[in-house]
Amino acid sequence: MSAFPNIHCDDLVIGSGPAGLTTAILLAKSRRKVLLVERGAAVGGGLRGFSRAGVHFDTGFHFTGSIRPGELFPFLLRQLAVDQRVKLIAGDDSCTHRFVFSSAGNAEIHVPAGIEATIELWSSYFPKEAEAIRWYFTTLKTIASKTMGMQPDEPLVEYGRLDEDYVSLKEVLDTKFHDPVLKGAASVFAMCHGTPPAKVPFGVHARVSYGLHQSNGVVEGGGSALADALLEEALQCGVEIITGCAVESFQRLEQNIATEATLSNGRVVTFQRCVMTQHPFQILQLMHPFKLHKAFTERVEMLEPTSGYFAGFGIVQGDAPVPGFSHSIHSLFPDTDFDKMMDASWQGDGPLVLIEVPAGHGSVAPSVSALELSFAHEVKAWEATSLWKRPKEYHAYKKARLTRVAQRLKEMVPYSDRMKWVDSASLLTFRDYLQSPEGSAYGVMQKIGQYGLFGRLPIRNLYAAGQSAFVPGVMGSMLSGFFVVRQMIGKELFDSHFWKSGKG
Ligand SMILES: Cc1cc2nc3c(=O)[nH]c(=O)nc-3n(C[C@H](O)[C@H](O)[C@H](O)COP(=O)(O)OP(=O)(O)OC[C@H]3O[C@@H](n4cnc5c(N)ncnc54)[C@H](O)[C@@H]3O)c2cc1C
Known part of the structure; x- marks a missing residue:
């Protein structure tokens, strides 16, 4: 039994990524008493980045679409009242993405902004x-x-x-x-x-x-800047936040409804409703004490995590290296067939995406993040290990992979000889930092006839949101928060408070 008194709230929100923060802010703005619990040391989930040698790097939020005025992303930020605190920077409208297909004689396709x-x-x-x-x-x-x-x-x-x-x-x-x-x-x-x-x-x-x-761009200061703005708004709305602490189990099941949860610090939370924004497998685990239909359990167990990325993080020495640096996303594809390349049995180099980030706004030098598609079997040998406790073979794998990524970049960018690689991350790094099973980048695959958990669950006072719910990615995760809150507070109340028009 905990030595501390129970914490009481109307709504418990589990996980503080873009879905959890959005959900918590909207519920608090609807006058609910909200508790947001985050397992990680800081709020933000996939939005949080890290710094090396005075340069900020993003982990799970490098760019987003629909970023220009009047499009969806600024609209969502305005609904959450953080639009004045978040500066959006659109990419180069004439070429937001550059695709190079090496198997097709380095055929180059550009993607301008706008359909x-x-x-x-x-x-x-x-x-x-x-x-x-x-x-x-x-x-x-x-x-x-x-x-x-x-x-x-x-x-x-x-x-x-x-x-x-x-x-x-x-x-x-x-x-x-x-x-x-x-x-x-x-x-x-x-x-x-x-x-x-x-x-x-x-x-x-x-x-x-x-x-x-439609468009492509970034948040000035990266995902951490967006997380900070959402955190500030959540606190202003009165959301109570606990970090470095996981929701470990539900109890007090009455008529198959949970009203209490135990946290990893031993505290007990009593709540009326709970929104879970973790990976569907983690949601299923937490729902273990309930009498669940076999069909529901099997449906979740059949879901398959998406692949993820091996990431290299590098600083570009000297000034911004080429005109237009940071205005486009560059991608190198060894084949044109994505079913082949996105299959775990693919033997060649994986699709490689390079994101350039200018200096300024928290970074003393221009930098790049290189993301190469990666599958769970590539790091299976070390899956039982945890952060800081990995064997030297694992570090050798990371080093060799980063060397290969660096070599491949020579085909893509003219400044590769000015790059200094400062860190790398494998699927296991993402798994352990972002708490995503297998380090999958987008939760579970949304296959035909198979979808993640979304909205009210078979247990009446439990709800699911997050990237596996509706549309993967940061913007889709935020949208899932809007929809879940609409279901929770009712359409009339939601429509009278939120989704207000006005030019974004
Ligand atoms: C390498 C990589 C690159 C990516 N690049 C992009 C990109 O450029 N653009 C884009 O839009 N998307 C990108 N994504 C995807 C993006 O990161 C996710 O879509 C987004 O973070 C999902 O938000 P979420 O709120 O659903 O979940 P998350 O951000 O994963 O948040 C869930 C939170 O729940 C917490 N949690 C889990 N279990 C518990 C528990 N029991 N108790 C308390 N807390 C718990 C976790 O610690 C985590 O903070 C990328 C992902 C990866 C891995």
Whole structure:
């Protein structure tokens, strides 16, 4: 029994990533007494970065789509009242992403900001497929317009699943496109939801890709700056926050409803409702004491974690190395077939993404983060080890992999000889720092007919939000928080408090 008195709250929110912070702020603004509990030492989940030699590096938030005024990301920030504290920096509109396909003679495809601009540019690359290109991008737009929450400044309209949620991206691309480079280019943003084209519903792919085709950019000061702004707002709204402490179990089950949780520091929390924003496997573990339907348990157990990334973090010595540095995301793909490259059996070099970050705003020098797709089996030998206690073979693996990444970058950027690598992270690093099983980047794969946990769970006062709930990535995690709060407080109250229009 704890020596300390119980903590009482209306709503307990587990996890302080973008989903947990969004949920806690909205509930507190609805006059609920909210307790936010975070296992990690600091608030922010995947938003938190780290510093080396005076340079800030992001871990789980390098860029986002829909970042320009009037688009979804600034709209969500305004709903949370943090828009004045967060500065958004859009990438180079003429080329937000640069894709290079080495298997196709280093074919280079650029992605400008905006659907119309992309239709025009890609039609000039593939003139014979111009009609299909227009169809593809118009369909992305239609899917976004029929998805609840993806239209800023419009009232929330509930849609069910769409026809496009029952057909795979691969089926669509194979039916519509011929050129393998075009199919590859249209598949690239599968890297931003983690489910390969043959498995992902076209609808899910469209929801992620639409925003990235609208625009791309970063938060000034990185994910940590966004986490700080959300934290400040949460505190101002009266959210009570406990960090460095996990919710370990639920008890006091009455009529299959939990009203108490025990924390890892021994304290007991009593609550009316609880929102869980962790990985679905961790949610299932916490729900263990309840009488759950076998069908529900099996549904969650069948979910598959997405792949993740090996990351190299480097400082560029000297001034910003090339004109336009930091305005585009550069990606190198050894093949055009993402089903092959996103399969754990892929033997070659993985897709490699390079994000450039300028100096300033907390960093004394320009820097880069290089993310290479990675699978759990690559670090399986050390899966039982924990941070700071890994054997020398593991460190040798990281060193060799970073050397190879550095070599590959020579093909991509002209300043690679001015790079000083200061750190690297494997799937195990992400697993242990971000508390994500296997170090998966986007929670669970959203395969056709299979979705993560979202909203009210079979136990009446428990809810699930987070990146596995709705759309993967930071913006999707935040959106899931809005939807869960709407379910909890009711549509009328939600609509009278939130989702207010006005130019973002
Ligand atoms: C290498 C990498 C790069 C990425 N790049 C991008 C990017 O550029 N753009 C983008 O949009 N997305 C990116 N992502 C994905 C992004 O990080 C996630 O979508 C986002 O962080 C998910 O937010 P969340 O709130 O759902 O979960 P999280 O941010 O994972 O937060 C969940 C929190 O719950 C806490 N927790 C878990 N269990 C407990 C417990 N029992 N008690 C208390 N707390 C608990 C965890 O410590 C964690 O802080 C990347 C991910 C990775 C790994």
